[in-house]
Amino acid sequence: MATFNVHVTIENKPGISDPEGETILNDLVLKGTHKTVSKIKTAKMLKFTIKEKDKKTVQSKVQEICDELRIYNPMVSKVTIDVFDS
Amino acid sequence: MKVGVVVFPGSNCDRDMYHVLTDVFNFDAQYCWHEKALPKNIDAVILPGGFSYGDRLRAGVIAAHSPIIKDVKKMAKKGIPILGVCNGFQILVESGLLPGILLKNESLNFMCEWTNLIVENNKTPFTNQFKLHEKIPIPIANGEGRYYVDDDTLKQLKKKNQIVFRYSQVINGSSHRIAGVCNQEGNVVGMMPHPERAVESEINPMDNKPSSLIFESLLAKIGVGN
Numbered sequence: 001m002a003t004f005n006v007h008v009t010i011e012n013k014p015g016i017s018d019p020e021g022e023t024i025l026n027d028l029v030l031k032g033t034h035k036t037v038s039k040i041k042t043a044k045m046l047k048f049t050i051k052e053k054d055k056k057t058v059q060s061k062v063q064e065i066c067d068e069l070r071i072y073n074p075m076v077s078k079v080t081i082d083v084f085d086s
Numbered sequence: 087m088k089v090g091v092v093v094f095p096g097s098n099c100d101r102d103m104y105h106v107l108t109d110v111f112n113f114d115a116q117y118c119w120h121e122k123a124l125p126k127n128i129d130a131v132i133l134p135g136g137f138s139y140g141d142r143l144r145a146g147v148i149a150a151h152s153p154i155i156k157d158v159k160k161m162a163k164k165g166i167p168i169l170g171v172c173n174g175f176q177i178l179v180e181s182g183l184l185p186g187i188l189l190k191n192e193s194l195n196f197m198c199e200w201t202n203l204i205v206e207n208n209k210t211p212f213t214n215q216f217k218l219h220e221k222i223p224i225p226i227a228n229g230e231g232r233y234y235v236d237d238d239t240l241k242q243l244k245k246k247n248q249i250v251f252r253y254s255q256v257i258n259g260s261s262h263r264i265a266g267v268c269n270q271e272g273n274v275v276g277m278m279p280h281p282e283r284a285v286e287s288e289i290n291p292m293d294n295k296p297s298s299l300i301f302e303s304l305l306a307k308i309g310v311g312n
Contacts (some may be wrong), residue, residue, distance in 0.1 A: 073187045
């Protein structure tokens, strides 16, 4: 068994409005001098520390947790799971 | 007949709901702690508003895994009337008892104001005393109150008559201006506005009669008060 760090990113699916991201873009970033930015999306990240035998197992285990416990709501959100060695 | 008022850590409208049920409408009400089983002799269940688990992760999602929800689901299957108000609605949605999800209001603000609802389904245990399209002046108080469903689900909701309440005008960006829905059977109803804050003339500057009909509908459904 090894220890892994996992970043679970929860963000809105394409087409679901993200008023917070739009506000940060339009009312903060674009009002300054940073005119090259075209999009900002907000997301929530959960960082897991988990002990499993390999990265593949970690990936499926964390996906299972996210689905079973509704860590994200599949109607509006998607999750991205990134696994790192500890 | 007994109405169970479910209490989660962070519920804060449970006592208002209990007061209205018992003192205003003469129901026999009982608080039900979320870690315990629902009493067997319960005739209706209400999930009150509040901030269960501090809205952590997403409003309602952690409470949706509370032990009592298993019993609420059993009751729902049996056809017992179940009402979720505000956070209670969010919990019903997150537990899968009702379709859709409640997102942050489009303004990103916590909204505390009077709205007008339109009754779209007067066949549920909480709306059977209304005329169709009757108006209800009622307050909302939420940060995550924007009801969202995808287009296919919205079509289904319309087809199966599951839209119970709509706002009379755009309030927070909700899909189809939806303020409340029910399950296909009609016995589980969720709504964002707070009827328990609108039934007494002392605290309702508008007309408190329409909101009262929500509780009178339940009385008509499960019998007279004690």
